[in-house]
Amino acid sequence: MIKNIAFDFGGVIFDLSWEGAVASFRRIGLSDAEQRLDRFHQRGFFEDLEAGRISSAEFITQLQQLCHRTLTQEEVLGAWLGYVGAPVDERKLDYIDALRSRGYRTFLLSNTNPFVQSWAESPQFCQSGRPLSSYLEKCYTSYEVGIMKPDQGIFQHMLADAGILPDETLFLDDSPTNIAVAEELGIQTMLVEKNGDWREEVERRLSL
Numbered sequence: 001m002i003k004n005i006a007f008d009f010g011g012v013i014f015d016l017s018w019e020g021a022v023a024s025f026r027r028i029g030l031s032d033a034e035q036r037l038d039r040f041h042q043r044g045f046f047e048d049l050e051a052g053r054i055s056s057a058e059f060i061t062q063l064q065q066l067c068h069r070t071l072t073q074e075e076v077l078g079a080w081l082g083y084v085g086a087p088v089d090e091r092k093l094d095y096i097d098a099l100r101s102r103g104y105r106t107f108l109l110s111n112t113n114p115f116v117q118s119w120a121e122s123p124q125f126c127q128s129g130r131p132l133s134s135y136l137e138k139c140y141t142s143y144e145v146g147i148m149k150p151d152q153g154i155f156q157h158m159l160a161d162a163g164i165l166p167d168e169t170l171f172l173d174d175s176p177t178n179i180a181v182a183e184e185l186g187i188q189t190m191l192v193e194k195n196g197d198w199r200e201e202v203e204r205r206l207s208l
């Protein structure tokens with residue numbers, strides 16, 4: 001029986017646009033943004049940021065060297081928010097709210113960074129003005145945990161910290177690699193279409 005539901009963030013809760021991110025990083029001077037940004041798992045110092053190995057300030061310092069100019073915190077935040085392809089679908093958030101009211105424990109399990117998460121925890125996140133964390137019991141982010149999906153460690157950290165069982169947990173992600181690792185740990189999974197509407201399928205799974 002499913003008692004817990006863990007959601008990936010980009011491509012699941014909000015629409016993810018790799019093309020938008022490439023364009024926004026190019027605008028601030030990163031000429032090779034297409035080579036440096038990834039659709040699922042960042043590389044280089046972008047990965048270091050999402051893995052919690054460097055701070056936001058250290059990331060900006062390295063990015064400035066590539067852009068050959070001084071960058072503000074706001075400019076870098078805006079570049080990262082190029083990944084946000086559309087306003088957050090409030091229907092998904094309302095559904096997560098409803099799941100909690102029905103007694104399901106809901107979590108975020110995401111590879112992300114302090115810039116994107118600062119937006120997620122701001123009134124600008126969605127039309128209602130509520131932060132992401134208000135819809136979930138807890139957010140497990142790669143930069144805070146210090147481990148990135150698809151490493152088993154971040155899944156194990158969530159299970160242990162939340163005190164939940166893998167076979168009672170449903171995990172939604174748009175990455176086949178992340179789904180495969182979760183299944184190795186005995187977690188129930190749902191591979192969702194990137195930026196798709198998964199509510200009906202979740203409801204079907206909960207009724208089994």
